[in-house]
Amino acid sequence: MSIGLTILTLILFFSPIGQSALSSWVKNKLINDFDVDLSINSFFMNPVGMSSFEDLLIKDHKNDTLIFVNHLQIDSRHFGGLINNDIYLGEVTVDSFLLNHVKYRDENLSNLDVFLEKFNTSRGAKFSASQVKLNKSKLQFLDENDIDSTYQIISNFNANLINISSKSADFSVVIDDMSLFVEDYGLDVIRSNASFSVASGVAKLEKLNVITPNSQFIADLSMRLPAAGLQDSFNDILIDAIVQESSIGFEDIRSFVPNVSGSHSFVINELTFSGTPNKFSLDSFRLSLPDSNFLGSFSFNNSEKTSNLVIDELIINPDDILAFVPSLEQSQVDFLQHLGTSKMTGEMIRRSSNHKIDMALYTSFGLLDVDVDF
Numbered sequence: 001m002s003i004g005l006t007i008l009t010l011i012l013f014f015s016p017i018g019q020s021a022l023s024s025w026v027k028n029k030l031i032n033d034f035d036v037d038l039s040i041n042s043f044f045m046n047p048v049g050m051s052s053f054e055d056l057l058i059k060d061h062k063n064d065t066l067i068f069v070n071h072l073q074i075d076s077r078h079f080g081g082l083i084n085n086d087i088y089l090g091e092v093t094v095d096s097f098l099l100n101h102v103k104y105r106d107e108n109l110s111n112l113d114v115f116l117e118k119f120n121t122s123r124g125a126k127f128s129a130s131q132v133k134l135n136k137s138k139l140q141f142l143d144e145n146d147i148d149s150t151y152q153i154i155s156n157f158n159a160n161l162i163n164i165s166s167k168s169a170d171f172s173v174v175i176d177d178m179s180l181f182v183e184d185y186g187l188d189v190i191r192s193n194a195s196f197s198v199a200s201g202v203a204k205l206e207k208l209n210v211i212t213p214n215s216q217f218i219a220d221l222s223m224r225l226p227a228a229g230l231q232d233s234f235n236d237i238l239i240d241a242i243v244q245e246s247s248i249g250f251e252d253i254r255s256f257v258p259n260v261s262g263s264h265s266f267v268i269n270e271l272t273f274s275g276t277p278n279k280f281s282l283d284s285f286r287l288s289l290p291d292s293n294f295l296g297s298f299s300f301n302n303s304e305k306t307s308n309l310v311i312d313e314l315i316i317n318p319d320d321i322l323a324f325v326p327s328l329e330q331s332q333v334d335f336l337q338h339l340g341t342s343k344m345t346g347e348m349i350r351r352s353s354n355h356k357i358d359m360a361l362y363t364s365f366g367l368l369d370v371d372v373d374f
Contacts, residue, residue, distance in 0.1 A: 039059075052073045055070060056069040065098070069097050071096065072094050072095075075089070089127075091129070094134050096136055097138070098137065099112070099139045103143045126166065127167070132162075133159070134160075138155050140154070157179075158180070161173050170198060179191055192209060192210040202222055203224075203225070204221065214250075214265065223238065236276070237276055239275065240273070241272070241274075245268065246267070249265045262323040266289050269288060279302065281299040281300075283297050292317045304352065305350075306351050307350045308349050313344075340364035341364075343361075344360065344361050345359070347359075354373060358371050
């Protein structure tokens, strides 16, 4: 009797009627509990294996596409979490994922922010997964409040994310491997990994390692956002960053500064950043080119229109400058070659009403001491 009942249950599960009923239940559960504008082209549930969604579409509050997934595969045994809002997905595979992130004109929140706010955190909804694989995906971003804004597109996005956990405003994930292509800058990230978390208003990227064909960037970053929400990105975001020994290729620099030339790399031996984009300090700042290097610190305050550059040691080889800026006029090239390798120490101070330069320059011509107020 029990065997027959089991067989009958399985037949019901796999029948068109059973699959249609399950599809309607999952869809209505998401729509009713989370107020999601959701459509699914097809859904197959295997009660003893993997279930799959085809052409899953989530629209935003403006009835435009927010998320589209061509194919999503999930372990069926974890669907029970939908009942008590403790959603554990186990291992998930997502093919051709699209995120259309838009901040509409005269709105403070993006469509993704509005969507995430719909999740009923007051009922303690939790979400977690042991592994999420994203294949051949695409992210696009647009801010309609910026009159010059156009879509910023990240294509060929592939990622292996593990130990994902989300509850209320807290979130954590280990980025085991990620690759992507930033179309506007022609920047190809062939591999990256990090531990990312958000807790108590602080976002952290720890052990960040980004590799391109020309560069490797290693750092620990943290960003603190105000409790009242982000109003001014230049003043409200407090950033702390420690950059470990990294190599930045000129090819990648040209993605952002087209006039830069050369085929070398410069090395960031150490760098500590603290502050906001409008007011910050760079301490323990050491850069190296093949035959040149810089050691010093820098502070900047845009509101007070002040800056302070301290040069503990700056050694400049003319060949590095010529490789970096090959467009110099011949007279400038001749001067640099006669000057030879130079060493500089000192300080440059900028204030709103006056400036000060106090430098000692050691060249093949001897010592040049500069002390100027203007």
